[in-house]
Amino acid sequence: MNRPAIVRTNTAELYDAYVMKNYNRAPLTLVRGQGVAVWDDTGREYLDFTSGVAVAALGHCHPVWVEAIRRQAGELIHVSNLFRHPNQGELARRLVRHAGPGRVFFCNSGTEANEGLIKLARLHGIRKSGEEGRCIKIICAKHAFHGRTFGGMSATPQEKVQKGFRPLVPGFAFGELNNLQSFADLVDEGTAAIFLETIQGEGGVTPCTDEFLWGVRQLCDQHNLLLMLDEVQCGLGRTGTFYAFQHSGVRTDAIGMAKGLAGGYPMGALWAAEKHAELFTPGSHGSTFGGTPLACAAALAVLDVIERENLLEKVKANGVAWKTELEQLVAEFPRQVKAVTGRGYMIGLVLQSEPPPYLAALREAGLLAVVAGGNSIRLLPPLIATREHLDRATAILRSVLANKAAV
Ligand SMILES: *Cc1c(COP(=O)(O)O)cnc(C)c1O
Numbered sequence: 001m002n003r004p005a006i007v008r009t010n011t012a013e014l015y016d017a018y019v020m021k022n023y024n025r026a027p028l029t030l031v032r033g034q035g036v037a038v039w040d041d042t043g044r045e046y047l048d049f050t051s052g053v054a055v056a057a058l059g060h061c062h063p064v065w066v067e068a069i070r071r072q073a074g075e076l077i078h079v080s081n082l083f084r085h086p087n088q089g090e091l092a093r094r095l096v097r098h099a100g101p102g103r104v105f106f107c108n109s110g111t112e113a114n115e116g117l118i119k120l121a122r123l124h125g126i127r128k129s130g131e132e133g134r135c136i137k138i139i140c141a142k143h144a145f146h147g148r149t150f151g152g153m154s155a156t157p158q159e160k161v162q163k164g165f166r167p168l169v170p171g172f173a174f175g176e177l178n179n180l181q182s183f184a185d186l187v188d189e190g191t192a193a194i195f196l197e198t199i200q201g202e203g204g205v206t207p208c209t210d211e212f213l214w215g216v217r218q219l220c221d222q223h224n225l226l227l228m229l230d231e232v233q234c235g236l237g238r239t240g241t242f243y244a245f246q247h248s249g250v251r252t253d254a255i256g257m258a259k260g261l262a263g264g265y266p267m268g269a270l271w272a273a274e275k276h277a278e279l280f281t282p283g284s285h286g287s288t289f290g291g292t293p294l295a296c297a298a299a300l301a302v303l304d305v306i307e308r309e310n311l312l313e314k315v316k317a318n319g320v321a322w323k324t325e326l327e328q329l330v331a332e333f334p335r336q337v338k339a340v341t342g343r344g345y346m347i348g349l350v351l352q353s354e355p356p357p358y359l360a361a362l363r364e365a366g367l368l369a370v371v372a373g374g375n376s377i378r379l380l381p382p383l384i385a386t387r388e389h390l391d392r393a394t395a396i397l398r399s400v401l402a403n404k405a406a407v
Contacts, residue, residue, distance in 0.1 A: 033060025051382045057260035061381035065301040072297035088297035091100025098242040103277035110232035110258035111147025113268035118151040125192035134212040136171040137191040138222035143203035191228040199245040201233035204374030205341045205348025210248040222376035236260035239344035240316025265298035311383045319344035322390045333401040348376040367396040
């Protein structure tokens with residue numbers, strides 16, 4: 001039986017009446033997507049440089065991805081982790097190939113991946129101190145974003161995230177990103193881990209410098225701390241390497257991932273190096289939905305396309321050229337744009353004023369982008385975006401900036 005067509009004029013009213021008001025949504029109802037394009041309910045087309053906040057790695061409805069989900073949905077969708085399934089084993093193998101010798105745990109979101117990392121740090125603290133509760137400190141960075149559950153939120157030192165929800169999980173301390181001394185000053189006997197986004201996303205697109213990452217690695221080695229990287233947003237090819245930390249060549253102990261992993265199907269995962277992965281023993285952690293045959297089929301399709309279409313190389317090369325183009329905008333409109341940050345397809349445009357009017361103007365001109373902290377606009381095209389797509393976005397940005405400069 002066919003479902004009756006959704007009455008489009010009604011959608012805004014339905015949201016008003018029935019959906020919780022915890023988001024400032026754009027006044028836009030999207031009904032269809034294909035590649036880098038999405039369409040609203042009036043038939044208007046937009047260039048989607050949000051990718052559903054870095055999720056739709058292959059763009060919308062990539063045929064390989066759609067077919068993988070269709071096929072798996074007709075075969076086996078969910079069995080729980082009481083049993084094995086070939087897809088989960090194969091996906092773990094492929095992720096380990098990228099991350100290094102170790103093991104993977106599957107879950108359903110970024111914050112859940114990070115909860116796993118926080119729990120891993122607690123277990124490492126026990127191994128280190130011989131006692132539960134004595135070595136629990138995790139040092140994170142100011143302006144970080146690690147998610148909305150209690151662990152992730154406690155690791156996220158932003159008033160707008162934490163307000164109303166205290167008391168938080170104890171044991172988190174915060175250093176200045178890219179200031180090694182500020183991290184070193186926080187390390188003590190009771191410290192278990194350092195936990196960082198390789199490139200901060202929500203807080204403004206701010207990368208860790210290579211020098212800082214190497215310094216943190218050394219600090220972790222000196223004090224027997226885990227170096228845990230949140231690659232939920234910047235990982236999975238977004239910057240032109242499979243993980244963003246690979247640009248620096250640094251070694252990490254554990255990685256949290258999610259957003260782009262299954263290309264739009266909800267999925268998270270954490271990887272830990274072998275000697276840390278064994279801290280999780282039967283019964284110590286779990287997830288009912290984690291790593292279902294369907295989620296893994298979607299993720300395997302993403303990895304297949306990334307490899308087959310050589311997307312890492314393309315994102316890397318296109319990203320370098322695009323950033324140069326965008327830096328032109330800083331030169332042309334210094335009173336509107338302060339700087340361009342990030343790399344690959346994770347780019348921040350640091351504005352001189354609040355982003356919302358710019359986001360609205362871009363939307364009017366046919367380009368969807370994401371707000372970020374520090375007056376930044378985030379540009380997160382899908383990994384399949386070509387030079388032509390990037391050029392179109394740059395042209396729209398230029399026209400919007402020229403308009404703003406004129407008023
Ligand atoms: C989005 C994000 C999260 C949270 O992911 P959810 O899937 O929304 O729980 C955590 N860390 C980073 C770096 C993110 O960008």
